[in-house]
Amino acid sequence: KKGYVMRKCCYEANAKRTPFHKRSWKMFYCTLRDLVLYLHKDENGFRKNQMGDNFHNAIRIHHALATPANDYTKKQYVFRLQTADQAEYLFQTSDSKELQSWIDTINFV
Numbered sequence: 001k002k003g004y005v006m007r008k009c010c011y012e013a014n015a016k017r018t019p020f021h022k023r024s025w026k027m028f029y030c031t032l033r034d035l036v037l038y039l040h041k042d043e044n045g046f047r048k049n050q051m052g053d054n055f056h057n058a059i060r061i062h063h064a065l066a067t068p069a070n071d072y073t074k075k076q077y078v079f080r081l082q083t084a085d086q087a088e089y090l091f092q093t094s095d096s097k098e099l100q101s102w103i104d105t106i107n108f109v
C-alpha cells in the first residue's frame with residue numbers, strides 16, 4: 001500500500017515524549033513494504049530511495065498496532081500507530097475508506 005498521509009510524532013522509542021520542535025504535522029508519501037513503513041518526501045523520493053539507503057524515515061511495524069484516534073478531535077480520519085519499541089505517531093488520511101485501509105493493512109500484514 002502507498003499514498004500521501006500527514007504524520008505527527010507524539011512519542012519516540014521507549015515512550016519518550018517527542019520534543020516540541022518535532023511535533024508538527026508533516027506530509028509524506030508513505031509506502032508499506034516488508035513490515036516497514038517508509039516515509040518519503042514525495043513520490044520522487046520514493047523512486048529514488050527504492051535502491052538507496054536513506055531510510056531514516058522508516059517505522060518498523062512488526063508487533064505495531066494501528067487504531068482509529070477517536071480521542072484526537074483536531075483533525076478527521078486520523079489513526080494512531082503504536083510500535084513495538086513504544087513510539088507513537090498520528091497519521092491523517094484523506095477519508096474514512098483510506099483510514100480503514102491503512103489500519104487494516106498495518107494490523108494484518
Ligand code: I3P
Pocket residue numbers: 008020021022023024025074
Ligand atoms: C507543534 C504544532 C502541532 C501541534 C503541537 C505543537 O508545534 O503546532 O501542530 O500539534 O502541539 O507542539 P511546532 O509547529 O512548533 O512544532 P496539534 O496539531 O495536535 O495541536 P502538542 O505539543 O500539543 O502536540
